[in-house]
Amino acid sequence: MSDSELPEVETPELDELDEDDRLRPEFVRAVLDAVEEGETDAARALVEPLHPADVADLFELTPHEQRAGLAHAVADLLDADVFAEMNDYVREDLIDALTPTEVADLAAELDTDDAVAIIEDMEPEDQREVLRALDPDDRAAIEEALSYPEESAGRLMQRELIAVPEHWTVGDVITYLRGHEELTTDFWEVFVVDPQHKPVGTCALSWILRTPRWVPIADVMSREQTLIPVDMDQEEVALRFQKYALISAAVTDWSGRLVGMITVDDVVHIIQQEAGEDALRLSGAGEGDINQPVRLTVRTRMIWLIVNLGTAMVASSIVGLFQDTIAAFALLAVLMPIVSGMGGNAGTQTLAVVVRALATNQLTSSNTRWMILRELRIAAANGTMLGLLIGAGTYLVFGNADLSIVIATAMLINNVTAGLGGVLVPVTLDKMNVDPAVSSAVFVTTLTDTMGFFSFLGLATLWGLHG
Template sequence: MSETRLSSAELPEPSLDEDDRMKPEFVSAVLGHVDDGDTEAARALVEPLHPADIADLFELTPVERRRALAAAISDLLDADVFAEMNEHVREGLIDALDPAQVAEIAAELDTDDAVAIIEDMEEEDQRAVLRALDPDDRAAIEEALSFPEESAGRLMQRDLIAVPEHWTIGNVLDYLRSNEDLTTDFWEIFVVDAQHKPIGTCKLSWILRTPVEIAVADVMAREQTLIPVDMDQEEVALRFQKYALISAAVIDPLGRLVGMITVDDVVHIIQEEAGEDILKLSGAGDGDINEPVLESYKARVRWLIANLGTALVASSIIAIFEGTIAQMVALATLMPIVAGVGGNAGTQTMAVTVRALATNQLTQSNTWRTISREIRIALLNGSTVAVVIGVGVAAVFANPALGMVIAAAMMTNIIIAGLAGVLVPLALDRRDIDPAVSSSVFVTMTTDSMGFLAFLGLATASGITG
């Protein structure tokens, strides 16, 4: 009989705080016992934890002390803990295990979780782990690894229940009761034809409430959402959201049933993709606090270099109007305001557009309506901010003409920012370039450059510096 673990809510104090987060003093106590060589005391503290909380414990432990902790509580490090663990933390611990141990862990996991552990290993280590698996598990994982990264094929589970359409409910119940090798985690049964192509689904509740002599074909739902095996995981998540799915069949290019994806897998993808897009907009890479320093550096520095290049474009515009600025120092004080507010306006529009593209809300059929909407918003925002800044500058500098110039420049830049915020992500998306990665660089360059050009150009043309 398997060991019963306490849930997070049942854990004794002082392990978790009121927000269900592990307390620092608990982490210190566990690590203190490990440092003292008292593994029994450390194990006694960790044993009641849920696998997800044990994974959190490792994430809260300094990198250099994780292996010692793993050695102290090795018998508690089961497959469920590795499945819940942050990928960077997991990779570090997996590297310390021999292939046989990794194979033992992988064999206990669903295929998708096993693939997540093995896919990031070195090729030589992958082969060693695969050789240590039994043939059935090895074949399933090798097939999953043959699919593109972040695709439905990597995400799907192979263990499912499929029955022929000519069976009765009684046949299904007998099959479920007599076959001990079937998966125990499922919400619906897939109905297939002679070519093993899915033709419908039958919920467990329907099977339990239907007389045994009724044919499966008479109660099944023929309408279902099928997931191609090569579909990107983000699109899979969108389908689950749109159609409120609990599980869905995955099909190969010939339309045959090869696996299923369940909502618990998709919840992780939704969270992962949402956070990924936000971090891409900032150029922060994975943004994981457990990511190695060198990897974070490489991900961030390239965008800082790119921003340095675009900043030179804006500075060259300032250089053109050096004479105008020299005649009226107030322009140097005010021009960052025009560029800064325009940049914020562009970022707002860009964030909305990138999200709409990611969630399939923005398509070719409503592109022009979206552009028109953003222009109207930009006009309203520009008018409001222009009046406020114009009146303020006129009063502070006792120069109504300067107030009118900065108001006009602000209005112009906010409208340009609104257009850039929607057009740049759209243009990148049409060229199959991820708009979340590249948009911010181009939008910032546009708002800075056009802000300086509009303000200094209008100031020069109006003659207020003369």
């Protein structure tokens, strides 16, 4: 049967994307309904016009139990570009359903960094089978990448790049680019290397195209370049790209030889990932990925909830020290959560600012003292204002001047403590090479809770408040 004789597949007229470029719920439902009813041609016709990133989104929006059916219906549309855009957990679901040979064929189509992202999370035995099925050159490149630490430049970099010797002319470079079909087609600059294959400069494609052929490439290239060590953490890589407005950068091994490059499209993903990780770690929510398995999510959150339970018991033990004072003046039990709660909020604000400043290298050892003094001034100003407000409110409601003074003073003390702790805790953890985004919140919350209770109840005891 010729192409002209093939039956036409009727598909509903649907707008795939809304005004925010997100897949419309009715479109997703139409695709899944077609798959469920066995109308694979209709499902494929709906999905075929989508961009690879939108196809990846479609799988992420599909319930876990329906992904295999969708993958079967649109199997020929699941190319390397789709897998490269896909969420890690969703991609693992689909990879698990493929044979090692199919995974190897997929990895061979990808850039090295994307292929590594697919293979690195596989079980060791499956990983070995996939590597054995790869072309020797691809296998060697991926095995080398897997030998580097996780979340390092070595895992992030691409091996596909253009490097030329510095004695060539612009004409030599153009002839080389046009005469070798196996060269990568996605690049913005050419790296210039010495005989030891160490990078000595870079040359943007625009410079090459606008320069006469007889000019030596060494006269056109820029010798100022940002080199990325192969073992540099990906977060530091992202900061360098951001700081120096890079489009791509050379990656060098321990001997200084050029081994790969990192491009800005990879770094944008890292910046988004790292920013999200820090925000979620502050709350103890783990990765916060809605596609993460429920069991893993429960385990991650439970660990920190148990830690928080321990810190809550520490805070409650402070309250226990003042049982007699609370028994003599029960109103204290009503008001003391206000002091601890406001201190916790103030500490969280400071903590968020400091963790971000550490992550972006805005806060270093050279300006830590200034940062401490700055946050103390802010905390003192906020504490004074909040103290006056809560003091006035307490007096208006309860008509007790002594109680108003005690709660106002406690509010000031706890806010200053929160400001100091919000800086010192993450800075100290950072000095100890502990990620401040992971552990700081627990310590700061414990500090503000205990100081809030201790300052309020302690001052009430010293003041001799009673009912």
